[in-house]
Amino acid sequence: MATRAKDTRPPAPPAESAPDTAEAGRTARGGRSRSSAKGEQTRARLIAAARTLLTEDGLARFTTRNVAALGEVSHGMCHYHFQDRTDLIVAVIEDIRPEWITPLEEAVQAPGDFARRADRVIELLTRPEGVDLSRLHSSLHWFALNDERVRSSLEAEYRRWRGCFVDLFQVLADERGDGLDPVPLGEAVAAAADGLAAVQSLDAQVDAESVMRTLVHALAAGARGPRAPGRA
Structure with a gap:
C-alpha cells in the first residue's frame, strides 16, 4: 500500500491568513x-x-x-x-457523492410505496453513466488498491451506496410485516447494479432497465420472511 507523504503543512500564506479583529467580529455574528x-x-x-x-x-x-x-x-x-x-x-471522493449517491438516497427516501420507490431507483440505475464519471471512478479504484486511506474512503462511499438498496427493501419489509430481512436483498441488487454498469461500459445494447426491473421485482415477489418454528 502507498504510504502517506512526509511533507508537512506550511504556515498559512498571507492571502489566507487569519482575519483581523473586525472581520473576526463579523464572522462571530454570523457573517463570513x-x-x-x-x-x-x-x-x-x-x-x-x-x-x-x-x-x-x-x-x-x-x-x-x-x-x-x-x-x-x-x-x-x-x-x-x-x-x-x-x-x-x-x-x-467526497465531492462526487452528489452525483451518484445522493440522488439514489433521495429516490429511496421520497414518499411512496415499495413499487413506486423501486421505479425511481431503477430509473436512476439505468441512466448511462457519463464517460467522465466512469473514468474518474476507474482512477479512484486504482488508487484504492495502492493507498489504504483512499481505499477506506471509497469503501465507506460504496457502503453508503449499497445501504440505499437495503433501505429500499426495508420499505417492502415494513409493508409486509413478516420479518423479511432487507439486507441480503439490497446487497444482491447493489452487486447486480455494479456488475451491470461494467457490462454497459462494454456493450451499450444491454437492456439495463429490463434487467434491473426483472431482478428487483423477482426478488420482491420471491422473498420470504423467517419461517415459524416447527414449519417445513
Missing part, C-alpha cells in the same frame, strides 16, 4: 470573512483541477504540483489545503 471565502474558493478550484487530471490523464500526471498548476494555484497553497495527493483524492 473574505479570507475564509477566498480559502473555500481556492480549495474548490484545487478539487476541480484534481478531478480533471484524474479523469483526463488518469494516474501518470496526478501530482500535487500538476493539480496546483492546472488550478492556477501556487504549489505551497495546494499543500496548505491538502497535505498530500491522498488528501486531494479523498476530497474528490
Whole structure:
C-alpha cells in the first residue's frame, strides 16, 4: 500500500491568513470573512483541477504540483489545503457523492410505496453513466488498491451506496410485516447494479432497465420472511 507523504503543512500564506479583529467580529455574528471565502474558493478550484487530471490523464500526471498548476494555484497553497495527493483524492471522493449517491438516497427516501420507490431507483440505475464519471471512478479504484486511506474512503462511499438498496427493501419489509430481512436483498441488487454498469461500459445494447426491473421485482415477489418454528 502507498504510504502517506512526509511533507508537512506550511504556515498559512498571507492571502489566507487569519482575519483581523473586525472581520473576526463579523464572522462571530454570523457573517463570513473574505479570507475564509477566498480559502473555500481556492480549495474548490484545487478539487476541480484534481478531478480533471484524474479523469483526463488518469494516474501518470496526478501530482500535487500538476493539480496546483492546472488550478492556477501556487504549489505551497495546494499543500496548505491538502497535505498530500491522498488528501486531494479523498476530497474528490467526497465531492462526487452528489452525483451518484445522493440522488439514489433521495429516490429511496421520497414518499411512496415499495413499487413506486423501486421505479425511481431503477430509473436512476439505468441512466448511462457519463464517460467522465466512469473514468474518474476507474482512477479512484486504482488508487484504492495502492493507498489504504483512499481505499477506506471509497469503501465507506460504496457502503453508503449499497445501504440505499437495503433501505429500499426495508420499505417492502415494513409493508409486509413478516420479518423479511432487507439486507441480503439490497446487497444482491447493489452487486447486480455494479456488475451491470461494467457490462454497459462494454456493450451499450444491454437492456439495463429490463434487467434491473426483472431482478428487483423477482426478488420482491420471491422473498420470504423467517419461517415459524416447527414449519417445513
